[in-house]
Amino acid sequence: xxxxxxxxxxxxxxxxxxxxxxxxxxxxxxxxxxxxxxxxxxxxxxxxxxxxxxxxxxxxxxxxxxxxxxxxxxxxxxxxxxxxxxxxx
Amino acid sequence: xxxxxxxxxxxxxxxxxxxxxxxxxxxxxxxxxxxxxxxxxxxxxxxxxxxxxxxxxxxxxxxxxxxxxxxxxxxxxxxxxxxxxxxxxxxxxxxxxxxxxxxxxxxxxxxxxxxxxxxxxxxxxxxxxxxxxxxxxxxxxxxxxxxxxxxxxxxxxxxxxxxxxxxxxxxxxxxxxxxxxxxxxxxxxxxxxxxxxxxxxxxxxxxxxxxxxxxxxxxxxxxxxxxxxxxxxxxxxxxxxxxxxxxxxxxxxxxxxxxxxxxxxxxxxxxxxxxxxxxxxxxxxxxxxxxxxxxxxxxxxxxxxxxxxxxxxxxxxxxxxxxxxxxxxxxxxxxxxxxxxxxxxxxxxxxxxxxxxxxxxxxxxxxxxxxxxxxxxxxxxxxxxxxxxxxxxxxxxxxxxxxxxxxxxxxxxxxxxxxxxxxxxxxxxxxxxxxxxxxxxxxxxxxxxxxx
Numbered sequence: 001x002x003x004x005x006x007x008x009x010x011x012x013x014x015x016x017x018x019x020x021x022x023x024x025x026x027x028x029x030x031x032x033x034x035x036x037x038x039x040x041x042x043x044x045x046x047x048x049x050x051x052x053x054x055x056x057x058x059x060x061x062x063x064x065x066x067x068x069x070x071x072x073x074x075x076x077x078x079x080x081x082x083x084x085x086x087x088x089x
Numbered sequence: 090x091x092x093x094x095x096x097x098x099x100x101x102x103x104x105x106x107x108x109x110x111x112x113x114x115x116x117x118x119x120x121x122x123x124x125x126x127x128x129x130x131x132x133x134x135x136x137x138x139x140x141x142x143x144x145x146x147x148x149x150x151x152x153x154x155x156x157x158x159x160x161x162x163x164x165x166x167x168x169x170x171x172x173x174x175x176x177x178x179x180x181x182x183x184x185x186x187x188x189x190x191x192x193x194x195x196x197x198x199x200x201x202x203x204x205x206x207x208x209x210x211x212x213x214x215x216x217x218x219x220x221x222x223x224x225x226x227x228x229x230x231x232x233x234x235x236x237x238x239x240x241x242x243x244x245x246x247x248x249x250x251x252x253x254x255x256x257x258x259x260x261x262x263x264x265x266x267x268x269x270x271x272x273x274x275x276x277x278x279x280x281x282x283x284x285x286x287x288x289x290x291x292x293x294x295x296x297x298x299x300x301x302x303x304x305x306x307x308x309x310x311x312x313x314x315x316x317x318x319x320x321x322x323x324x325x326x327x328x329x330x331x332x333x334x335x336x337x338x339x340x341x342x343x344x345x346x347x348x349x350x351x352x353x354x355x356x357x358x359x360x361x362x363x364x365x366x367x368x369x370x371x372x373x374x375x376x377x378x379x380x381x382x383x384x385x386x387x388x389x390x391x392x393x394x395x396x397x398x399x400x401x402x403x404x405x406x407x408x409x410x411x412x413x414x415x416x417x418x419x420x421x422x423x424x425x426x427x428x429x430x431x432x433x434x435x436x437x438x439x440x441x442x443x444x445x446x447x448x449x450x451x452x453x454x455x456x457x458x459x460x461x462x463x464x465x466x467x468x469x470x471x472x473x474x475x476x477x478x479x480x481x482x483x484x485x486x487x488x489x490x491x492x493x494x495x496x497x498x499x500x501x502x503x504x505x506x507x508x509x510x511x512x513x514x515x516x517x518x519x520x521x522x523x524x525x526x527x528x529x530x531x532x533x534x535x536x537x538x539x540x541x
Contacts, residue, residue, distance in 0.1 A: 004096055034093055045093050058154035076100055078157035080091065085345040086338045087095040 001051045002031065002080045005064060009073030011042035018071070019046065022063045027054040042073075047080075103158055107311035107373040108339065110346050111366050112162040112199075113149050114287035114304045116294035116359060117141050119168040119203075127177040131188035134173070138165060138192035138201075141301050141356075146197045148353045152346055160346065161308075161508075165196065166292035167203035175215030182219045186226035186233050193232040200275075202234040202292035207282070210244040210531070220253055224261040227272040234290035240280035240477040242484050246532040248474065254278045255470030255526065259493055262462070266495035269505050274457065278473050278489045280480035285360050286416045291453075291488055302359035303351045304416065307343035308366040309335075310427075311373045313399075317381040328382065329402045336363060336406030344411040362416025363407030364452055365399070367427035369510035375399075375420050376429025376439075387429050388439030396420060397450035417486055419452020425492075425505065425512030426457055435513045441472075449479050454488035459503045459512035462495035469493070471522035474532075482535050 007019060020030055023046075032047040050057060061077040068075035102108040122133035142165050149163045167189070174182040186204055193201040204226055206216040223235050237254055240246035261272035277291035284295020287304035316335040320328060343361040351358035367375045376387035379395040400419040408414050422444065424430045433439035441458065448454045454476050460469075473489045480487030494503045494514050504511040 004091065006096065006100060045096055047091070058151055061154045061157070074104075076104075076157050078099075079155045081345060082156040082158065082342065083091050083096055083099055085341045086099055087091070 001049070003048050003050045003057070004078050004080055004083060005046040005048060006076045007042065007044040007046070007073055009042055009071065011037050011040050012071070015042055015071070015073065016044065018067055019044070019064070019075070022060070022067060023048055026060045026063070027052050028060060102309070102312045106309070106315045107368070107370055108309045108342070109159040109161050110305060110343060111308035112164050112287050112306040113145070113160055113346065113350050114164040114166055114292055114306065115142050115145050115354075115356065116166045116285065116298055116302045116304060118294055118298065118300045119173060120296070123173050123176045125176050127180040127184050130173055130177065131184050134185065134188045135192050138167065138189070139195045142196045142198065144354060148350055151353070152349055156346065158342060158346070162199040164287065164289060164292065165193065165198050165201045166287070166294045167201065168294050168296065169205035169207055170203060171206035171215045171219040172296075173215075174219045175213065178214060178218075182215070182222045183226045183229065186230050189233045190230040198232065200232050200234050200289040202236065202289050203294060204233050204235040205237060205293040207238045208247055208250045209238050209241040209280075211247060212250070220250070220257060223257050223276060224264050224272060227261055227275050228264045234275045234292065236277040236279055236282065236291045236293055238279040238282035239473065240481050240532070242281055242481050243534055243538045245534040246280065246474060246477045246481055248526070248531055249529045251470045251474045251477065252526050252529060254473055255466035255468070258469050258491060259464070259466045262493040262495050269503060270492050270495055271505065273490065273492045274505060274509055276490065279486065280477035280488070281484070281486045283416060283486055287362050288364060288366065288417060290490065298359070299357055302357045303347060303354060304359040304362060305343040305347035305350070306362040306364060306366065306416065307339050308364070309339040310365045310367045310375045310378055312339060313365060314372065314374070314378045314381050317378055325398065329398055332399060332402035333406035336403045337410045339363070340407040340410035358413070360413045360415030361407070361411040363403060363411070363414060363418045364416065365403055365420045367421065367423065368508055369426055369428055369431075371428065374427045374429035375422060376427050376433055380429060386436060386438040387433040388443050392443060393446050393450055396422070396447050400451050417452045421453055421456060422447055422451050423457035423490075425459060425503075425510040426508060427510070431510065431512060434515055441515055441517060445475060445479070448476060448487055449483060453486060454480070456488065456490050457492065457509065457512060458490070459492045459494050459514050460517050461499055461514050462493050462497055464493050464517060465521070465523070467521065467523040467526040468517060470526045474526070478532070481532070484537070
């Protein structure tokens with residue numbers, strides 16, 4: 001089982017560190033990261049493996065949302081099924 | 090493998106284009122709660138609903154977090170209460186409404202539908218008492234919704250019921266006049282009512298349905314509007330294709346959420362209702378889709394054609410995306426809940442007559458239309474009869490949800506707030522249909538009802 005974490009916002013030092021830190025505390029493994037900084041906008045799509053998650057998935061998404069609020073970033077943490085069902089037949 | 094374009098498209102739909110799951114609705118049969126002692130029956134109703142739907146809201150909130158998609162409403166529909174009221178002939182059915190309200194409060198759902206009666210061919214025990222109690226029931230409860238089916242393609246239109254419903258709608262507005270006439274906003278008069286509709290105010294749990302099931306109503310006028318806006322020069326058939334593809338994607342969300350909710354609640358999955366349901370939020374308007382197709386304002390000539398195209402394309406895109414499509418499925422045109430419709434009605438471009446024509450090709454009917462408070466009950470009955478006739482002859486569901494704005498005049502605004510929005514008082518035809526309505530009886534079923 002995998003989930004997609006997307007982060008969009010103003011670039012600052014340590015965004016990737018903080019996001020992956022939360023993943024680690026929930027025992028969520030980062031599989032793939034696509035990241036770019038355009039001017040000073042930071043955009044990242046992170047694919048993570050949640051099969052070993054030690055908490056509820058909603059706890060992970062709550063933590064990500066809290067980080068987003070604290071850092072002024074738009075962070076979305078969504079189960080991959082939503083993308084698969086929408087874009088694959 | 091997922092690509093970043095797809096991921097960002099989904100997120101944009103949710104964040105910017107108001108894509109949401111409008112409702113997950115649990116249908117619960119109350120047939121096993123029938124009891125000649127009304128207090129016992131109410132207790133059984135309360136217990137059954139609160140045990141079946143105990144985790145409905147919780148599960149909904151969990152799915153919201155898991156998929157990152159808002160589920161705006163969690164609702165319950167139940168067996169038409171007239172069937173339970175039939176067993177308690179000398180009692181006031183409002184007791185059932187209060188029991189439903191208590192259950193809705195305990196389960197924390199937004200709405201509970203099913204204070205209903207099906208009288209398309211005639212009244213059976215319990216029906217009349219329930220219908221006459223509707224104004225009181227809607228005024229003493231907040232979240233209970235009511236509906237009455239007065240006609241069908243197979244049986245014709247029960248004109249006695251149409252007559253009574255005119256009075257019920259008006260009375261309901263009068264006794265809630267100090268609360269923005271909210272009563273009739275929770276009351277729908279149907280022709281060809283569907284048994285698995287997850288949308289309020291017309292949801293009830295039909296007798297042919299299983300004991301308990303989960304339905305999902307998807308929405309997304311904003312997504313369709315944005316998709317249409319990307320193709321300003323496309324031909325109409327290209328536009329239909331764009332809408333189909335978008336509807337497919339939206340409906341897949343509903344299918345996913347419904348399947349997940351059904352598994353988590355251990356209740357069978359009923360249907361996905363793939364309706365485009367507008368909200369007063371900016372960008373979430375069906376009228377704006379029609380305007381995006383090339384109309385200066387919704388309600389002008391061409392509106393019916395655009396709506397027919399939209400309604401059909403939505404269905405075609407949606408059916409492949411879901412294993413079971415049902416409910417009303419199409420485009421809703423509730424005036425007070427749609428910013429584009431509100432503007433068009435205020436400007437006088439959108440009239441009651443045009444709306445009536447639009448209902449012949451959209452998924453439901455005359456919905457959330459504010460009419461002057463001094464309207465006569467006969468005129469309401471006649472509007473109901475007109476609308477039911479469209480449904481009966483065209484083999485489709487039609488409905489009427491009119492709000493007589495007591496104390497307001499044509500052009501003034503009635504403000505509900507929230508999802509119900511606000512609507513201008515629209516002009517009506519003042520010539521009297523009283524003689525026609527007073528005749529009573531039944532409009533016979535049309536020729537094409539004889540199919541066997």
